[in-house]
Structure formats: C-alpha cells, structure tokens
Amino acid sequence: MSISPKLALLEEYALVARALSAPARLMLLEQLAQGERGVEALADKTGLTIANCSQHLQQLRRAALVTSRRDGKAVIYRLTDAKTLQLMDLLRIVAERNLAQVERILRGLSGGEDAPEPVSREDLSAWIAEGSVTVLDVRPADEYAAGHISGAHNMTLTEIERIVPTLDPATEIVAYCRGPYCIYAHQAVAALRKHGLNARRLDGGLPEWREDGRVVETAAMN
Amino acid sequence: MSISPKLALLEEYALVARALSAPARLMLLEQLAQGERGVEALADKTGLTIANCSQHLQQLRRAALVTSRRDGKAVIYRLTDAKTLQLMDLLRIVAERNLAQVERILRGLSGGEDAPEPVSREDLSAWIAEGSVTVLDVRPADEYAAGHISGAHNMTLTEIERIVPTLDPATEIVAYCRGPYCIYAHQAVAALRKHGLNARRLDGGLPEWREDGRVVETAAMN
DNA sequence: ACATCATTCAAGCGATAACTTGAATAATAG
DNA sequence: CTATTATTCAAGTTATCGCTTGAATGATGT
Numbered sequence: 001m002s003i004s005p006k007l008a009l010l011e012e013y014a015l016v017a018r019a020l021s022a023p024a025r026l027m028l029l030e031q032l033a034q035g036e037r038g039v040e041a042l043a044d045k046t047g048l049t050i051a052n053c054s055q056h057l058q059q060l061r062r063a064a065l066v067t068s069r070r071d072g073k074a075v076i077y078r079l080t081d082a083k084t085l086q087l088m089d090l091l092r093i094v095a096e097r098n099l100a101q102v103e104r105i106l107r108g109l110s111g112g113e114d115a116p117e118p119v120s121r122e123d124l125s126a127w128i129a130e131g132s133v134t135v136l137d138v139r140p141a142d143e144y145a146a147g148h149i150s151g152a153h154n155m156t157l158t159e160i161e162r163i164v165p166t167l168d169p170a171t172e173i174v175a176y177c178r179g180p181y182c183i184y185a186h187q188a189v190a191a192l193r194k195h196g197l198n199a200r201r202l203d204g205g206l207p208e209w210r211e212d213g214r215v216v217e218t219a220a221m222n
Numbered sequence: 223m224s225i226s227p228k229l230a231l232l233e234e235y236a237l238v239a240r241a242l243s244a245p246a247r248l249m250l251l252e253q254l255a256q257g258e259r260g261v262e263a264l265a266d267k268t269g270l271t272i273a274n275c276s277q278h279l280q281q282l283r284r285a286a287l288v289t290s291r292r293d294g295k296a297v298i299y300r301l302t303d304a305k306t307l308q309l310m311d312l313l314r315i316v317a318e319r320n321l322a323q324v325e326r327i328l329r330g331l332s333g334g335e336d337a338p339e340p341v342s343r344e345d346l347s348a349w350i351a352e353g354s355v356t357v358l359d360v361r362p363a364d365e366y367a368a369g370h371i372s373g374a375h376n377m378t379l380t381e382i383e384r385i386v387p388t389l390d391p392a393t394e395i396v397a398y399c400r401g402p403y404c405i406y407a408h409q410a411v412a413a414l415r416k417h418g419l420n421a422r423r424l425d426g427g428l429p430e431w432r433e434d435g436r437v438v439e440t441a442a443m444n
Numbered sequence: 445a446c447a448t449c450a451t452t453c454a455a456g457c458g459a460t461a462a463c464t465t466g467a468a469t470a471a472t473a474g
Numbered sequence: 475c476t477a478t479t480a481t482t483c484a485a486g487t488t489a490t491c492g493c494t495t496g497a498a499t500g501a502t503g504t
Binding site: 005006007009010011012013014015016017018020021022023026027063064065081083084086087090091092093094095097181182183 | 227228229231232233234235236237238239240242243244245248249285286287303305306308309312313314315316317319403404405
C-alpha cells in the first residue's frame with residue numbers, strides 16, 4: 001500500500017479534470033464528438049500545429065477520454081465512449097447554469113435579446129416528417145458531407161445572411177451545428193431573428209441527434 | 223462581440239474543469255458534500271494551511287461550484303447545488319471506468335482480492351428495517367455526530383480491527399463513509415473480509431443517502 | 445533497402461498555478 | 475474605540491503547463 005492511497009486516487013480523478021481544463025482540448029473533443037478523426041484533420045480544424053495537437057491528444061488519451069487506433073500511416077482518434085460526451089455536457093451545464101459570464105457571452109451573440117428556447121430533437125423529428133420546417137446545418141461543408149440531418153440545408157453564416165430575403169417569415173426555421181459547445185447555430189439564429197424570421201436552435205447538435213438513433217444522411221442533397 | 227466568443231465560452235467551461243483538477247480542491251468538495259463548513263474546519267480536515275485553503279475555496283467559488291455566506295466572523299462555504307455533486311460523481315465514474323491505474327489502487331486496498339459489489343441504498347434501507355444488518359460508519363466522530371444513518375455504529379479502522387473477534391460471521395455487515403471519494407469504507411471492508419466476515423460497502427456515502435431523502439440521525443446513539 | 449509521409453518524442457521558453465509567509469480587512473466583544 | 479478572531483489579500487518561490495522547433499519513430503510503397 002502506498003504512502004497515501006487516498007491522494008493517489010484523487011490524483012487520478014484530478015487527471016481527468018485536468019484533461020478537460022484547456023480550451024484547445026475541449027475543441028478537440030468537440031471535433032471528435034462529430035466522429036473519429038486523424039491527427040492532421042484535427043489540427044486543421046482547430047488551428048493547432050500538428051505536434052501540439054498530438055500532445056493534447058495524448059493527454060486526452062492518458063485520461064482515457066479518447067482512444068486511438070492505427071490505420072496505415074495515420075492514427076485515428078475517437079471518444080472512448082458516451083461517458084466522455086456526458087462529462088462534457090455536464091461540464092457545460094454547470095458552467096452555463098452558474099457562470100454569469102457565460103450568460104453575457106451568449107447574450108452578446110444574440111444582439112442583446114434573449115434567445116428563444118431550443119427545439120427538442122423529438123419535436124424537430126416530427127416537424128420534418130410533416131415537412132413543416134426548414135432545417136439549416138451551420139457547419140463546414142466537409143462535416144455536413146460526413147453526415148447531417150435528413151433534408152437539412154448546409155450553409156455558412158454568410159450564406160445565410162445572403163438568402164435571408166428569400167425565406168418565408170411564416171415558416172419555422174431550425175438551425176443546428178456541432179453541438180452544445182458550438183456557437184454557429186447561436187449566431188445563425190441571432191442573424192435570422194434580427195430579420196424577423198421565425199428561427200430557433202436545435203437542442204444539442206449532430207452528435208446528440210445521432211446518439212438518439214435518429215436518421216443521419218451521409219450524402220449531400222442540398 | 224468579442225474577437226472570439228467561441229474561445230471565450232470554451233475558456234469558461236475550462237475554468238470549471240480546472241477548478242476540479244487539483245486533489246486539494248477535490249478533498250474540499252468531498253468535505254463540503256458532507257455539509258456546509260467554515261474555512262478553518264475545512265483547513266483542519268484537509269491538512270491545508272488556512273490561507274491556502276481560502277485560496278482554493280475562492281477558486282471553487284469562481285467556478286461557481288461552491289457558494290459562501292457570512293455567519294458572524296466566519297465565512298461558511300457550501301456546494302452550490304446538486305449539479306456540483308453530479309459533476310464530481312461523473313468525474314469519478316469516468317476515472318474509475320477508464321483508468322487501469324485506479325483499479326490497481328483500489329485492488330491494492332482490498333489486499334489483492336476483488337471487492338464484492340457494493341450494497342444499494344435501497345437494500346440497506348430494507349435490511350435496517352428488518353434489523354438484519356450491522357451498519358458501520360467509518361468516519362471521524364465529529365462527522366458522525368453531525369449526521370449518520372440511523373442505527374449505524376461509529377468506529378475508526380483501528381477500532382474495527384479490535385472488535386473483529388466479537389462479530390458474528392453470519393451477520394451481514396455494511397460499511398459506509400463520506401462517499402465515493404472516500405476510501406475508509408473500502409479499507410474497513412477489506413479488513414473485515416480478511417477475517418472471514420460478511421462485509422460489504424454501501425454504494426455511495428452519507429451525502430448520497432441524504433440526497434435520497436432517507437433518515438439521517440444527528441445525535442449519537444452508539 | 446530506401447524514400448516518403450503521418451505521427452510522436454525531446455528540449456527549451458514564457459506563462460501560469462500551488463504553496464508559503466506576512467500584512468490587510470471585516471465582524472464582534474469588551 | 476481597541477482588541478480579538480476569522481478570513482482574505484499580496485508578494486515571492488518553485489513546479490508545471492502549453493506552445494514551438496527540430497529530430498526520431500513507424501508504416502507504406504518503390
């Protein structure tokens with residue numbers, strides 16, 4: 001028995017928390033929540049250098065939040081299991097519940113107005129079946145191609161600004177992006193509502209949608 | 223809108239994780255899970271200096287994991303809400319699910335044998351009602367006095383070693399302590415089983431028991 | 445075997461965190 | 475008001491983290 005098994009245990013728990021304590025690693029986890037990725041793709045998406053990215057990934061692996069496998073020359077990383085996603089979610093919930101700072105940042109995004117309640121995935125599913133809703137996927141094109149909600153239109157923020165005049169104010173619009181950590185959908189909804197459109201955010205992003213076992217299309221149909 | 227609202231948000235989430243990334247702060251949270259405490263009491267229990275303890279508490283407060291109120295000269299800290307406890311639990315679950323290291327430490331405590339499954343709080347409640355179980359509270363006397371499971375006997379590890387011969391191997395024994403972070407109950411069960419007794423750990427500790435809304439006695443009846 | 449590409453390792457630098465010490469602030473008692 | 479007690483603030487030291495750079499490793503194809 002070591003000198004202090006208690007401390008050793010706490011040290012292990014702290015290691016997991018420490019792995020989540022750098023914005024760069026949270027970005028990596030958000031990317032990995034979309035699906036497994038190689039080191040270079042992750043470095044590209046997050047703007048980190050390859051070496052730096054690799055080191056962060058190893059730290060996440062040490063905390064067992066992600067695992068990796070070799071595929072030829074490439075090493076592919078992925079989230080270990082759903083617990084990792086749960087932990088990220090709870091972290092976000094606690095931060096958003098408690099930190100006035102976060103409120104202010106999110107309010108800044110929606111131009112001072114309070115954003116409306118997000119749409120549940122269940123509701124969106126039903127509306128899609130009725131065809132009574134326009135769904136916007138506010139993610140980069142490659143992520144859209146890798147999988148998106150059936151019938152969703154992929155468009156960037158600037159593209160959205162451009163097509164605003166062609167949209168019907170009576171139609172319900174639902175925007176989604178990578179998930180709770182991602183602010184694209186927040187920004188899209190803010191932009192649309194500023195023009196008087198009936199836009200709301202989806203609760204969660206594509207990872208949560210997929211987790212629910214709902215339909216995900218992998219080919220473009222824009 | 224700031225230069226990078228996305229990074230600012232991630233920074234906030236990271237702040238919460240960082241607050242959980244030091245063993246000293248996990249110890250403080252574990253203490254606070256037992257109930258609200260003043261700075262000096264926390265410093266005593268954790269072995270930190272007063273000043274150091276105060277600084278850790280402020281960091282926890284910045285992350286909104288704890289809140290404080292003044293009571294005369296003293297400042298009393300407490301967990302902000304149940305979310306804090308949930309976050310600690312999930313952190314522990316992920317660490318224990320994933321880290322072989324943790325397994326090895328826990329196995330080291332139980333002398334090489336695998337520990338039996340913990341007893342659910344529901345089962346223990348029923349057994350207590352039947353009177354068919356001996357309950358051991360393996361925490362310091364002051365924490366026992368502040369609240370314990372009805373009918374539990376308070377005893378330290380060394381006291382347990384001493385009374386081992388007087389215990390009936392046929393009787394079910396259930397030990398509990400502060401909660402999942404605490405290893406007293408692990409050690410007690412290991413010690414008892416080494417003597418052939420029928421001992422198991424309670425799932426969770428007193429905070430979880432109380433959270434369930436079960437009976438907690440505050441006077442000694444040892 | 446050799447060349448190539450993706451990833452990892454290793455060393456170094458600047459910034460940040462943890463702990464200590466000693467002084468400052470706040471609330472209460474005399 | 476002054477003294478006392480509990481807590482917080484501030485400065486300084488040591489250790490650790492995050493990032494960069496350049497070399498090393500591992501798998502693949504010629």
